[in-house]
Amino acid sequence: MTAPFLRPLGSADWLQTKGNDNSCYTLCDRLLIDCNSALLMNLLNHDIDPLSMDTVLFTHMHIDHCMGLAALLMYWRVRKGDLGLLTIAGPAATVREQVMLTLDFVFHDSRDRMAEIKRLPNIVELSGDGVYDHPDFAIAYTDSDHAVPGLCYRITDKATGRAVGLTGDTYYQAKYGAFFDGVDLLVHECSYGAGPLDDFATVCRHTSAREAADVANESGTRRLMLTHAYEPKREAALAEARRHTDVPVLWATPFQPVEF
Ligand SMILES: [Zn+2]
Protein backbone atom coordinates (compact mmCIF):
# COMPACT_ATOMS: atom_id res chain seq x y z
CA MET A 1 0.00 0.00 0.00
CA THR A 2 1.61 3.26 -1.06
CA ALA A 3 1.14 6.50 0.87
CA PRO A 4 -0.97 9.18 -0.80
CA PHE A 5 0.82 12.40 -1.64
CA LEU A 6 0.18 16.05 -2.33
CA ARG A 7 2.24 17.62 -5.10
CA PRO A 8 2.41 21.43 -5.00
CA LEU A 9 2.50 22.97 -8.48
CA GLY A 10 3.02 26.42 -6.95
CA SER A 11 2.67 28.25 -3.66
CA ALA A 12 2.70 31.91 -4.66
CA ASP A 13 -0.19 34.26 -3.92
CA TRP A 14 -1.57 36.31 -6.83
CA LEU A 15 1.94 37.31 -7.93
CA GLN A 16 4.10 34.56 -9.37
CA THR A 17 7.88 34.66 -8.97
CA LYS A 18 10.56 32.85 -10.97
CA GLY A 19 10.01 29.11 -10.51
CA ASN A 20 6.92 29.54 -8.34
CA ASP A 21 3.49 29.78 -9.90
CA ASN A 22 0.22 30.52 -8.02
CA SER A 23 -0.92 28.07 -5.32
CA CYS A 24 -2.17 24.82 -6.88
CA TYR A 25 -1.69 21.09 -6.19
CA THR A 26 -2.31 17.60 -7.47
CA LEU A 27 -3.49 14.90 -5.11
CA CYS A 28 -1.69 11.69 -6.10
CA ASP A 29 -1.63 13.16 -9.62
CA ARG A 30 -5.32 12.16 -9.83
CA LEU A 31 -7.11 15.29 -8.60
CA LEU A 32 -6.27 18.91 -9.25
CA ILE A 33 -6.87 21.50 -6.57
CA ASP A 34 -7.16 24.80 -8.46
CA CYS A 35 -5.57 25.63 -11.83
CA ASN A 36 -2.59 28.00 -11.65
CA SER A 37 -1.51 30.23 -14.50
CA ALA A 38 0.99 27.87 -16.20
CA LEU A 39 -0.82 24.69 -15.12
CA LEU A 40 -0.48 22.76 -18.35
CA MET A 41 3.26 23.39 -18.75
CA ASN A 42 3.78 22.78 -15.03
CA LEU A 43 2.32 19.30 -15.56
CA LEU A 44 3.97 18.47 -18.89
CA ASN A 45 7.42 19.71 -17.82
CA HIS A 46 7.31 17.32 -14.87
CA ASP A 47 6.01 14.31 -16.83
CA ILE A 48 2.55 14.41 -15.26
CA ASP A 49 -0.19 13.48 -17.73
CA PRO A 50 -2.89 16.20 -17.75
CA LEU A 51 -5.37 13.54 -18.91
CA SER A 52 -4.79 11.45 -15.78
CA MET A 53 -6.57 14.10 -13.73
CA ASP A 54 -10.30 13.63 -14.23
CA THR A 55 -11.41 15.94 -11.42
CA VAL A 56 -10.68 19.59 -10.66
CA LEU A 57 -11.62 20.95 -7.23
CA PHE A 58 -11.73 24.73 -7.17
CA THR A 59 -11.34 26.43 -3.79
CA HIS A 60 -12.76 29.61 -5.37
CA MET A 61 -12.77 31.40 -8.68
CA HIS A 62 -10.29 34.24 -8.11
CA ILE A 63 -8.12 34.40 -11.21
CA ASP A 64 -4.89 33.27 -9.49
CA HIS A 65 -6.71 29.97 -8.80
CA CYS A 66 -8.39 29.37 -12.16
CA MET A 67 -6.30 31.06 -14.87
CA GLY A 68 -4.93 27.73 -16.09
CA LEU A 69 -8.32 26.15 -16.73
CA ALA A 70 -8.38 27.48 -20.32
CA ALA A 71 -5.26 25.55 -21.35
CA LEU A 72 -6.45 22.41 -19.54
CA LEU A 73 -9.81 22.47 -21.35
CA MET A 74 -8.13 22.96 -24.72
CA TYR A 75 -5.71 20.09 -24.07
CA TRP A 76 -8.48 17.76 -22.88
CA ARG A 77 -10.67 18.61 -25.88
CA VAL A 78 -7.89 17.87 -28.39
CA ARG A 79 -6.22 14.90 -26.71
CA LYS A 80 -9.21 13.22 -25.04
CA GLY A 81 -11.89 14.39 -27.44
CA ASP A 82 -14.65 14.53 -24.83
CA LEU A 83 -14.90 17.16 -22.12
CA GLY A 84 -17.80 15.20 -20.62
CA LEU A 85 -15.23 12.91 -18.98
CA LEU A 86 -13.86 15.82 -16.91
CA THR A 87 -15.47 16.79 -13.59
CA ILE A 88 -15.08 20.36 -12.35
CA ALA A 89 -16.31 21.07 -8.81
CA GLY A 90 -16.33 24.41 -7.04
CA PRO A 91 -18.43 27.01 -5.23
CA ALA A 92 -22.07 26.77 -6.29
CA ALA A 93 -22.38 30.53 -6.76
CA THR A 94 -19.53 30.92 -9.25
CA VAL A 95 -18.09 27.72 -10.70
CA ARG A 96 -20.55 27.21 -13.56
CA GLU A 97 -20.33 30.80 -14.80
CA GLN A 98 -16.52 30.73 -14.72
CA VAL A 99 -16.33 27.41 -16.59
CA MET A 100 -18.77 28.67 -19.26
CA LEU A 101 -16.83 31.94 -19.63
CA THR A 102 -13.63 29.94 -20.02
CA LEU A 103 -15.17 27.64 -22.66
CA ASP A 104 -16.38 30.74 -24.49
CA PHE A 105 -12.86 32.17 -24.38
CA VAL A 106 -11.14 28.98 -25.51
CA PHE A 107 -13.51 28.17 -28.37
CA HIS A 108 -14.40 31.73 -29.40
CA ASP A 109 -13.25 31.12 -32.99
CA SER A 110 -15.51 28.09 -33.55
CA ARG A 111 -18.57 28.76 -35.69
CA ASP A 112 -20.63 26.23 -33.77
CA ARG A 113 -19.17 26.34 -30.29
CA MET A 114 -21.21 23.54 -28.74
CA ALA A 115 -20.50 21.20 -31.66
CA GLU A 116 -16.81 21.90 -31.16
CA ILE A 117 -17.02 21.28 -27.40
CA LYS A 118 -19.25 18.19 -27.94
CA ARG A 119 -20.11 17.71 -24.28
CA LEU A 120 -19.81 20.09 -21.38
CA PRO A 121 -17.61 19.08 -18.46
CA ASN A 122 -19.49 17.64 -15.51
CA ILE A 123 -19.88 20.78 -13.37
CA VAL A 124 -20.50 20.08 -9.67
CA GLU A 125 -21.78 22.99 -7.58
CA LEU A 126 -20.90 22.75 -3.89
CA SER A 127 -21.89 24.90 -0.91
CA GLY A 128 -22.46 24.57 2.81
CA ASP A 129 -21.20 21.32 4.33
CA GLY A 130 -21.16 17.99 2.54
CA VAL A 131 -19.22 15.19 0.94
CA TYR A 132 -18.48 14.68 -2.75
CA ASP A 133 -17.65 11.07 -3.52
CA HIS A 134 -14.81 10.23 -5.92
CA PRO A 135 -13.94 6.57 -6.65
CA ASP A 136 -10.62 6.90 -4.79
CA PHE A 137 -11.26 9.77 -2.38
CA ALA A 138 -13.94 10.97 0.03
CA ILE A 139 -14.02 14.75 -0.39
CA ALA A 140 -15.62 16.71 2.45
CA TYR A 141 -16.15 20.43 1.98
CA THR A 142 -17.23 23.44 3.98
CA ASP A 143 -17.64 27.11 3.10
CA SER A 144 -14.53 29.23 3.57
CA ASP A 145 -14.66 32.91 4.58
CA HIS A 146 -13.09 34.81 1.68
CA ALA A 147 -13.86 37.90 -0.40
CA VAL A 148 -15.75 35.67 -2.86
CA PRO A 149 -17.60 32.35 -2.33
CA GLY A 150 -15.06 29.66 -1.49
CA LEU A 151 -14.59 26.16 -0.13
CA CYS A 152 -12.20 24.30 2.16
CA TYR A 153 -11.61 20.64 1.40
CA ARG A 154 -10.81 17.65 3.57
CA ILE A 155 -9.83 14.78 1.28
CA THR A 156 -9.47 11.21 2.57
CA ASP A 157 -7.65 8.58 0.54
CA LYS A 158 -9.98 5.57 0.68
CA ALA A 159 -7.19 2.99 0.39
CA THR A 160 -5.19 4.21 3.40
CA GLY A 161 -7.59 6.41 5.39
CA ARG A 162 -5.01 9.22 5.29
CA ALA A 163 -6.45 12.73 5.02
CA VAL A 164 -5.26 16.11 3.80
CA GLY A 165 -6.98 19.44 4.52
CA LEU A 166 -6.80 22.50 2.30
CA THR A 167 -8.08 25.90 3.32
CA GLY A 168 -7.86 27.73 0.01
CA ASP A 169 -7.90 31.49 0.59
CA THR A 170 -9.63 32.32 3.85
CA TYR A 171 -10.04 34.40 6.95
CA TYR A 172 -9.86 32.53 10.27
CA GLN A 173 -12.96 30.57 11.28
CA ALA A 174 -13.40 28.78 14.61
CA LYS A 175 -15.07 25.83 12.86
CA TYR A 176 -11.83 24.83 11.11
CA GLY A 177 -10.50 22.98 14.15
CA ALA A 178 -13.37 20.50 13.94
CA PHE A 179 -13.51 20.36 10.14
CA PHE A 180 -9.81 19.51 9.85
CA ASP A 181 -9.78 17.37 13.01
CA GLY A 182 -6.90 14.90 12.91
CA VAL A 183 -5.85 15.40 9.27
CA ASP A 184 -2.41 14.05 8.46
CA LEU A 185 -1.45 17.21 6.56
CA LEU A 186 -3.03 20.68 6.77
CA VAL A 187 -2.34 23.07 3.88
CA HIS A 188 -3.10 26.58 5.11
CA GLU A 189 -2.76 29.90 3.32
CA CYS A 190 -0.66 32.71 4.81
CA SER A 191 -1.08 35.66 2.46
CA TYR A 192 -0.05 38.04 5.24
CA GLY A 193 3.20 36.14 5.83
CA ALA A 194 4.28 36.55 9.46
CA GLY A 195 1.46 39.07 9.93
CA PRO A 196 -0.02 40.78 11.72
CA LEU A 197 -3.33 41.19 9.91
CA ASP A 198 -4.28 44.79 9.16
CA ASP A 199 -7.65 46.51 8.70
CA PHE A 200 -7.75 45.44 5.04
CA ALA A 201 -7.81 41.78 6.13
CA THR A 202 -11.47 42.24 7.03
CA VAL A 203 -12.09 43.14 3.37
CA CYS A 204 -9.78 40.76 1.49
CA ARG A 205 -10.40 37.91 3.99
CA HIS A 206 -6.92 36.39 4.19
CA THR A 207 -4.77 35.09 7.06
CA SER A 208 -1.18 35.06 8.33
CA ALA A 209 1.05 32.29 9.65
CA ARG A 210 -0.28 33.00 13.13
CA GLU A 211 -3.84 31.95 12.26
CA ALA A 212 -2.45 28.96 10.31
CA ALA A 213 -0.66 27.82 13.47
CA ASP A 214 -3.85 28.33 15.49
CA VAL A 215 -5.82 26.09 13.11
CA ALA A 216 -3.01 23.51 13.19
CA ASN A 217 -3.24 23.43 17.00
CA GLU A 218 -7.04 23.39 17.05
CA SER A 219 -7.28 20.57 14.50
CA GLY A 220 -4.49 18.39 15.91
CA THR A 221 -3.01 17.90 12.44
CA ARG A 222 0.25 15.96 12.20
CA ARG A 223 1.93 18.56 9.93
CA LEU A 224 1.26 22.10 8.75
CA MET A 225 2.13 23.19 5.21
CA LEU A 226 2.12 26.93 4.55
CA THR A 227 1.24 28.31 1.13
CA HIS A 228 -0.09 31.34 -0.81
CA ALA A 229 2.51 33.95 0.16
CA TYR A 230 4.77 36.22 -1.80
CA GLU A 231 8.26 34.66 -1.87
CA PRO A 232 10.08 37.25 0.32
CA LYS A 233 7.56 36.60 3.11
CA ARG A 234 8.32 32.88 3.33
CA GLU A 235 11.05 32.56 5.96
CA ALA A 236 9.45 34.98 8.42
CA ALA A 237 6.11 33.18 7.97
CA LEU A 238 7.67 29.79 8.76
CA ALA A 239 9.39 31.23 11.84
CA GLU A 240 6.18 32.85 13.08
CA ALA A 241 4.17 29.64 12.65
CA ARG A 242 6.83 27.64 14.51
CA ARG A 243 6.62 30.11 17.39
CA HIS A 244 2.94 29.28 17.87
CA THR A 245 2.77 25.53 17.29
CA ASP A 246 4.77 22.40 18.06
CA VAL A 247 3.39 20.78 14.92
CA PRO A 248 6.13 20.44 12.24
CA VAL A 249 5.75 23.28 9.72
CA LEU A 250 6.85 23.05 6.10
CA TRP A 251 6.55 25.16 2.99
CA ALA A 252 4.62 24.09 -0.12
CA THR A 253 7.72 23.79 -2.30
CA PRO A 254 6.80 23.49 -5.98
CA PHE A 255 7.21 19.98 -7.41
CA GLN A 256 8.30 18.41 -4.13
CA PRO A 257 5.55 15.86 -3.39
CA VAL A 258 4.75 15.36 0.30
CA GLU A 259 3.39 12.01 1.46
CA PHE A 260 0.75 12.10 4.16
ZN1 LIG B 1 -5.42 33.46 -4.06
Ligand SMILES: [Zn+2]
Ligand atom coordinates in the same frame (compact mmCIF):
# COMPACT_ATOMS: atom_id res chain seq x y z
ZN1 LIG C 1 -8.69 34.53 -3.38
